[in-house]
Every structure is written in C-alpha cells, then in structure tokens.
Amino acid sequence: MTDRADFLPVSREEMRERGWWWYDFLVVGGDAYIDHPSFGTAVIARVLEAEGYRVAVLCQPDWHSAEAFRAMGAPRLGVMIGAGNLDSMVAHYTASKHKRREDFYSPGKKTGLRPDRAVIVYANRAREAFGPDMPIIIGSLEASLRRFAHYDYWEDKVRRSVIFDAKADLLVYGMGEYASIEIAKALKKKRPVSELRDIRGTACIAKEAPEGAVMLPSYEEVCKSKRAYAEATRVEYAEHDPVRGRTMAQAHGDRYLVVNPPAMPLSRAELDRVAELPYTREVHPMYEALGGVPAIEEVRFSVIHNRGCFGGCNFCALAFHQGRMVTSRSHESVIREVTQMTKHPLWKGYVSDVGGPSANFRHPSCTQQLKNGMCANRSCLAPTPCRNIDADHSDYLALLRKLQAIPGVKKVFVRSGIR
Structure with missing residues (x-):
C-alpha cells in the first residue's frame, strides 16, 4: 500500500506532519483523489508543487456548507477548483436524463458525492468560506467547455458562461498548466487577481470589452436566435488557435465575458516533465475501506x-x-x-x-x-x-x-x- 505521506496533504493533520503551518493553494476536485497523470486535479496540484508552492488537495468535499472548505484553513494565494475528469452532469445522468446508478470516479462507485454543476457549487462555497478577497480560479473540463454562453442539454436552454454563476475571478480553459503557473507567479508577487486580464488560456468578467476583441453575439442574442448561436459557435472554433487566435468578448447583460487566446501547447520537454512528476499513480489510502476507486483500473x-x-x-x-x-x-x-x-x-x-x-x-x-x-x-x-x-x-x-x-x-x- 502506498504511504499517505507520498500524496499531497488532504487534511490539517497531514500538513502538520510535513511541518506546514500555512500553504499556498487549495486544489478542489469533484472526483476522488487519484494521484495519477490521467486526472486533472493531480496534474495541476503536482505542477504547482514542482514550481515550489505548497499545495493541499480537497476532493469531493461536503458541499452542503462551507465547513469542509475551511477545514485546512485559508490558503495564502488562492483556490483552484475543478469538477473532475467529466462534466458533473455527464457524470451524474444518462443521455435519457436518468440518474446513473454508479460513479466510477467515486469510492465504492457511490453516487451523490459531488453536486450537480460542481464548479458553480464549489466556487460559491469557497467564496463563502474564504471571503471576497480570496482568488477563486475555476477550471477542468466542465469550466472549459462552458466558458461561453452555451446550450445545456439537461435544462434544454442556453446558459450563460459558467464564470458568472460561479462568481469566480478567473476561468482556466484547456489543459491549464501554463495558465496555472502564470497565475500562481502573479499572485505570489502580490498582484491583485483583478489585474490578471491577459493570461493566455483564461477567461474573466469585465465591465467593458477590450479594444480589438472579436465580438461574439451576446448571451441574450444566442438565447433568442439559433442563427446567432451558430455564428457564435463558428467564431469560437475559428479563434480557438494558439498561433492566430484573438481575444473574444461576449456581452452578458451589462458585463462582458472576455476570453483570451489559448495557451500554446506544451513542448515535448514540457510534456515529459509533466508526465514524470512524482505521482504515486494510486488511489489515496483514505478510500481503501470504502472499496477503492474503480477509475484507476482503466488507467493504471x-x-x-x-x-x-x-x-x-x-x-x-x-x-x-x-x-x-x-x-x-x-x-x-x-x-x-x-x-x-x-x-x-x-x-x-x-x-x-x-x-x-x-x-x-x-x-x-x-x-x-x-x-x-x-x-x-x-x-x-x-x-x-x-x-x-x-x-x-x-x-x-x-x-x-x-x-x-x-x-x-x-x-x-x-x-x-x-x-
């Protein structure tokens, strides 16, 4: 069995065992904690650790109150939040909109351990726990694919960008290593998160659209018109390019969603480095008594x-x-x-x-x-x-x-x- 000390800390006690009386980032995930390069929570946590930051992991916290988020104390620099390897609605419901009976990303295949629309719920609980001055950064597949106004199959309507409902400071889309490191460096230098408006691979909320931004049909327009929705989608895909992509803006009421160009892909050396970080490649031992987490078997x-x-x-x-x-x-x-x-x-x-x-x-x-x-x-x-x-x-x-x-x-x- 892998030693708990080989994983990143998941409790105040484990931080104390490392001699930590403070930490830099809390990484929150909607799946059980599997320290493997196939899982986004583990990748971002290990990437930040490799950059010299102290990182604690909070996976599948009880979202019914903010207490689980407060359990390890407030991080010095920020909270990074993801829903897990799947969109939480896909993880919970079949294409027929029936609730799934098993969850392979949870201990013992138990369902109900993450909320619907997990990014939104976790971000709001983190804000409740740590207050308005704590930088809240959302990411993962759920945030990435819901970064623009988007059609939601489960509600059969167009929803606004997830960053508005999450009330987050920044949204990281794509794989996230470059953006996470750049955000971390800026926060370490005491730059206010409100100033981090031009980092590639991120989106934010602004009062005005940046000069020169490609303007998409507004949220209100894509709600009313399928043609406007199709045009917005065409432009979003056309500009999703790290070499020639431009900043995009989409009005949501009296505010704007601003989406910066994608981050450049990692180089071969960088991909090697990320893949060879000190992952245990195992499920955290805290799940052993609960039957383990089946998702590891597919990727072990x-x-x-x-x-x-x-x-x-x-x-x-x-x-x-x-x-x-x-x-x-x-x-x-x-x-x-x-x-x-x-x-x-x-x-x-x-x-x-x-x-x-x-x-x-x-x-x-x-x-x-x-x-x-x-x-x-x-x-x-x-x-x-x-x-x-x-x-x-x-x-x-x-x-x-x-x-x-x-x-x-x-x-x-x-x-x-x-x-």
Whole structure:
C-alpha cells in the first residue's frame, strides 16, 4: 500500500506532519483523489508543487456548507477548483436524463458525492468560506467547455458562461498548466487577481470589452436566435488557435465575458516533465475501506503519449478543450513510465493503452501549423482529408515496438483515439 505521506496533504493533520503551518493553494476536485497523470486535479496540484508552492488537495468535499472548505484553513494565494475528469452532469445522468446508478470516479462507485454543476457549487462555497478577497480560479473540463454562453442539454436552454454563476475571478480553459503557473507567479508577487486580464488560456468578467476583441453575439442574442448561436459557435472554433487566435468578448447583460487566446501547447520537454512528476499513480489510502476507486483500473497500466486532435469531429469536445494541434512525449519518457509500471505488484505484463486524444499521431498534421496555426475555415479530415496532411505513423509504430521490447512486457495495446 502506498504511504499517505507520498500524496499531497488532504487534511490539517497531514500538513502538520510535513511541518506546514500555512500553504499556498487549495486544489478542489469533484472526483476522488487519484494521484495519477490521467486526472486533472493531480496534474495541476503536482505542477504547482514542482514550481515550489505548497499545495493541499480537497476532493469531493461536503458541499452542503462551507465547513469542509475551511477545514485546512485559508490558503495564502488562492483556490483552484475543478469538477473532475467529466462534466458533473455527464457524470451524474444518462443521455435519457436518468440518474446513473454508479460513479466510477467515486469510492465504492457511490453516487451523490459531488453536486450537480460542481464548479458553480464549489466556487460559491469557497467564496463563502474564504471571503471576497480570496482568488477563486475555476477550471477542468466542465469550466472549459462552458466558458461561453452555451446550450445545456439537461435544462434544454442556453446558459450563460459558467464564470458568472460561479462568481469566480478567473476561468482556466484547456489543459491549464501554463495558465496555472502564470497565475500562481502573479499572485505570489502580490498582484491583485483583478489585474490578471491577459493570461493566455483564461477567461474573466469585465465591465467593458477590450479594444480589438472579436465580438461574439451576446448571451441574450444566442438565447433568442439559433442563427446567432451558430455564428457564435463558428467564431469560437475559428479563434480557438494558439498561433492566430484573438481575444473574444461576449456581452452578458451589462458585463462582458472576455476570453483570451489559448495557451500554446506544451513542448515535448514540457510534456515529459509533466508526465514524470512524482505521482504515486494510486488511489489515496483514505478510500481503501470504502472499496477503492474503480477509475484507476482503466488507467493504471496505460500511457498518455500525446495531446491534441485535429479531427474536429462535431460530436467531440477534444478540439475545443485540448486544441487541434498535436504534440507528443519523447520515446525515452514513455519508456521510463512503462519500465516503472513493470515494477508494480499488480503488473501482469500488459500495457492496456498507449494512446491519447489522437493515439496514432505524434506530430502536427502539417508543417505549417507551428508558424501559421491551424486552418481557420476547414478541417484536416472533413469533408475530405487535406492533401497536406502528414499521415506518417512510423514514429508511433517505432514507439510501440520499443515498449514491447521492455523486459517484463508481454503485449502492448492501443484502445483509444485511432484516427
């Protein structure tokens, strides 16, 4: 069993054991605490730790009052909040809007351990717990995909950007490492969170639209007109590019949602570094008596080797979250991760997945992307594949063969994202 001390602290007692009488950031998550690079709460917490900050983790807190948020005391710099690996409404309800009977991201598959619209609820409880001066930053897939005025399937209506209902200071969209580090550095320098208005990969609320911003149809307009909603969506996707994307603004009543351009994708060296932070790759021991957390089983012996997907499929959120530009880890980094897996007591010899959003691609879809960005008005694959697409899988196949040659590895599978 992994020692509790190997995880980030989840209680005041664990902070005391480390000799901490204060800490910098409280990272709140809607899933159980799994310290693994497949889980956003763990990634952001470990990234901040690697930058020298003291980080405490609060997963699936009791949201019926603010007491759970106060349990470890107030952080010095801020609270970072996410709903978990899924949108909380997707985690709770089927496509038929029936309540799910199991939750694989919770101990013992128990349901009801996070609230509906978790980002909103957690952010408001954190504000209640720590007051108006505490920086509240929301993120995760839920906040990222709800950053603009958006259609909500569960209520069958258009809702305003989640940052308004959460009353948060900043919204981080996308994968979040760059933005989280930049926010942390600014807060450490005593900059008011109200001044952090131009960080890539973030959104905020403003009284006026920034000069030069691309103006989207307002919240009120997209509520009334399907054509206005479609036009807003077209522009949002067209500007979601780290190279050529521009700041966007969308009126919500007498205020504006301001969405800065996306952060640049992590470089290969940066992806390696994030993947090789000191994760325990295990469920926190506090859940052992509750039956563990089933979500770990799917990823315990899997590897994420890349990010981004140029597919841009209409049914998929990947392009709007991670972006369409593919980046990948080095062979050496992936080999080190799998070699470490072979030492696990439950290892049977099988790598269950070497994948990612677009598993069989390890490079941008064409040579122009890093200079000019993704094409604004067409997809790499639809309606027909672009003639400039670089569909070379040799690097990926070479990686798979290297992994299969590691002592102790019997077979290597690919179970995600084949394009």
